[in-house]
Amino acid sequence: MATVSIIIPVLNEADNLPLLFDNINRLNPNPQQVIVVDGGSNDDSIDIIQSFINELILDNNRKIDWQMTESKAGRALQMNTGAALATGEVLLNLLV
Numbered sequence: 001m002a003t004v005s006i007i008i009p010v011l012n013e014a015d016n017l018p019l020l021f022d023n024i025n026r027l028n029p030n031p032q033q034v035i036v037v038d039g040g041s042n043d044d045s046i047d048i049i050q051s052f053i054n055e056l057i058l059d060n061n062r063k064i065d066w067q068m069t070e071s072k073a074g075r076a077l078q079m080n081t082g083a084a085l086a087t088g089e090v091l092l093n094l095l096v
Contacts, residue, residue, distance in 0.1 A: 003033075037070070
């Protein structure tokens with residue numbers, strides 16, 4: 001089975017992130033990697049992302065490589081930033 005890296009460009013998505021992370025964490029089979037790329041949010045998105053990732057890494061019995069990075073705003077720029085970090089054989093760009 002091919003390994004999958006999920007790349008998620010976000011910008012001011014604080015309200016949507018809890019459900020998003022919950023849904024990703026329920027995937028079966030789970031992805032190899034999830035990369036969240038923030039485009040300069042001015043809401044609580046970065047804090048929420050970091051909090052969720054820290055929580056999921058501590059309890060990561062699913063072995064998903066969770067990452068967060070930042071780039072300039074723009075979905076294409078954010079997806080390319082995530083793609084540069086991706087290690088999976090298949091890249092899935094997930095738009096929120």
